Amino acid sequence: MNVSLFKSKFLIFLCFSVLFFSCSKNDTDNETPEFSQENTQRAAEVDEVFEGTLNIMETAYAEEEEGRTNSFFPPCAVFTISQQGENFELIIDFGEGCTLPNGAFVTGKVLLTYGPIQNNTRIIDYSFDEYSYNEHPVSGGGQIERLFENQNGNPQSTVNETITVGFPDSSITATRSGFRVAEWVEGVGSGTWLDNVFHITGNWDTLFSNGFNRIGEVVETLVKKANCAIVVSGNIEITQEGHFALLDYGDGTCDNIVTLIHNGIEYTIIIG
Known part of the structure; x- marks a missing residue:
């Protein structure tokens, strides 16, 4: 899944914080605005780290276990697979540093463990070993339920997560928990990632060690095309510091406009 979208989200949240500050400042009830641009930036970075890491895990598994072609990974990513009985372990080792095709710089290891396929489903547990994404250390883990064919006949991944993300030159950490469902609706089995289309739903809660909290929920299914830099349609509701807003990604057109x-x-909001 193309993750350049999540760098674009960072710009969205910058605008998001400025707009909220402006609205609060002009209120007639003299309410003091308490919308933190710095915390909003950090929340956007956590989203980018998670989505980028999830893309690594899903893509690595699909390439190694489902025979997907046209590899996403450069030679600096070393894959090791071991088997004990019916259980498997897949380690993606980025060593002291590896730059991915999307520009992300990653270090350390991502570990995936899974057993046999049962009832058209495989449960994949994931964890990290001295792993970082764009200089953000990541710990914790979670579980991916890989459904090979859902009721629509499509592959689908349901992800549960509890991960902690650090920030460069800061003692603040953020713990994000929640779930995300991605249905692969187009491009399955085509042999290339360029024609892939995903439908994404879910919600998540991000709690910072400084007390800041942000909740995000997909209220209209997001549509992601691998050949487009950002989500092309769908809505996310954002709740933080007592404020509510909706991000509308449009009507399906591949452009750089979000409302x-x-x-x-x-x-x-113009992206980029």
Whole structure:
């Protein structure tokens, strides 16, 4: 799954914080704005780290176990597979540093363990060993339920997570928990990642060691095309510091426009 979208999300949340500050500042009730741009930036970074890491895990598994072609990984990523009985362990080792095709710089190891396929499903546990994504150390782990064919006849991954992300030059950490469901709706078995389309739903809660909390929930299914830099349609509801807003990704057109809706007012955000 193309993860350049998540770098774009970082810009969205920067605009998100500025717009909320402006709205609060102009209120007539003299309420003091408490919307932190710095915390919003950190929350966006956590999302980028998680989605980028999830892309690594899903892509690595699909390439090694499902015979997907046109590898996403450069030679600096070393894959090791071991088997004990019916159980497998897949280690993706990035060593002291490896730059992926999407520009992400990763270090350390991602570990996937899984047993046999049962009832068209495989449970994959994941964890990390001195792993970092774009200089953000990541610990914790979770579980992926890999469904090879859902009710629509498509592959689907349901991810449960509890991961802790650190920040460069800061003692603050963020723990994100929640789940995400991605249905692979187009491009299955084509032999290339360029024509893939995914439908994404889910929700997550990110709690920071400084007390800041942000909740995100997909309220209209997100549509992600691998050949487009950002999500092309769908809505995410954002809740933080007592504020609510909606991010509307559009009508399916591959463009760089996202609409942020707050208190009934629409703001056009240009990505990039």
